[in-house]
Amino acid sequence: MSVTLNSIAKQGKNGAAMMPIIQGVGRAAIEIAAVLRGAIFRGVLGKAGAENVQGEQQQLLDVLSDEIFLEEMRSTGFVCAVGSEEQEELLVIDEYTRSDYLVLVDPLDGSSNLDVDGPVGTIFSVVKRKTANSERPHVSDTLQSGQDVIAAGYVLYGPALMLVCSVGAGVSGYTFNPSNARFELSHPDIQIPETGGYYSVNESNADKWLDNMDANLERLKQETGLGMRYVGAMVADMHRTLLKGGIFLYPADDKNTTGKLRLLYEAIPMGFIMEQAGGKAMSRNDAVLNIEPETLHQRVPVYLGSKNAVDILFDN
Numbered sequence: 001m002s003v004t005l006n007s008i009a010k011q012g013k014n015g016a017a018m019m020p021i022i023q024g025v026g027r028a029a030i031e032i033a034a035v036l037r038g039a040i041f042r043g044v045l046g047k048a049g050a051e052n053v054q055g056e057q058q059q060l061l062d063v064l065s066d067e068i069f070l071e072e073m074r075s076t077g078f079v080c081a082v083g084s085e086e087q088e089e090l091l092v093i094d095e096y097t098r099s100d101y102l103v104l105v106d107p108l109d110g111s112s113n114l115d116v117d118g119p120v121g122t123i124f125s126v127v128k129r130k131t132a133n134s135e136r137p138h139v140s141d142t143l144q145s146g147q148d149v150i151a152a153g154y155v156l157y158g159p160a161l162m163l164v165c166s167v168g169a170g171v172s173g174y175t176f177n178p179s180n181a182r183f184e185l186s187h188p189d190i191q192i193p194e195t196g197g198y199y200s201v202n203e204s205n206a207d208k209w210l211d212n213m214d215a216n217l218e219r220l221k222q223e224t225g226l227g228m229r230y231v232g233a234m235v236a237d238m239h240r241t242l243l244k245g246g247i248f249l250y251p252a253d254d255k256n257t258t259g260k261l262r263l264l265y266e267a268i269p270m271g272f273i274m275e276q277a278g279g280k281a282m283s284r285n286d287a288v289l290n291i292e293p294e295t296l297h298q299r300v301p302v303y304l305g306s307k308n309a310v311d312i313l314f315d316n
């Protein structure tokens, strides 16, 4: 008998509470995957014509994925609010303002890959509210460090549809089985290899990187001889790094002086997964999970991977 997403209920002390939310993520993933597959026929490839809060062009599929994800979080009944890359303000779910959990999400990460049928993903994390249930959830409820994250994960829309998640008791990878329409446990207890793998970075920015990262990466390359892979979709680059080892990095640069990737719905969930898999997640000299968030859409430099590779990069 195959093991399905229900098995999350038995994981750690938070598994049972997180199962309905992760099942909701699974439903959203199936719907988003279907929309992606048929996008060209529905005329929904291309720009939505608006900019998101990051000042980036929204794609129609960013907007559709955001709507699908929000609807599935609403349908769980356990989520009082969602903070999304595609929404400037916290979205409060009016029917369930008394529920305990908030979800942070990048509904369609790597959307610049859409026009070339490249892989994209969804990234999420779950925190418990700090305000009393009698109050309306507030954006301050989202501003919790990675130490307070209860569950996190990502969906990879690749040749197979995968959901990789953790409720703080290791990392499990589930693959969608089209013959029974279920996510089945395909990658139990993922551990990142200690050596080997690849370095993964947009190296065309090397001359603009801050924090001496150009020289640091050269040293890492010399000492490890790692090969290079870069998809340009964080979920795909993270997934390869997790399974094969090595390092994924997006340093700060002259243009993005605090980094490009977002703390709450990119760096923290991926850092949580990486550490749960025995790897390391840094942002400049702080552990990603120790950063105290200040704003919903804050950006940070990101270095995720095998301990060995991250330590060599930082010369530890």
Ligand code: AHM
Pocket: 056, 085, 106, 108, 109, 110, 111, 112, 202, 232, 233, 234, 235, 237, 250, 260
């Ligand atoms: P997005 O959330 O707007 O898609 O941007 C995030 C993406 C990540 O998936 C990826 O790691 C990075 O941006 C790639 O950036 P670049 O094109 O500068 O290499």
Ligand code: MG
Pocket: 085, 106, 107, 108, 109, 110, 111
């Ligand atoms: Mg994104």
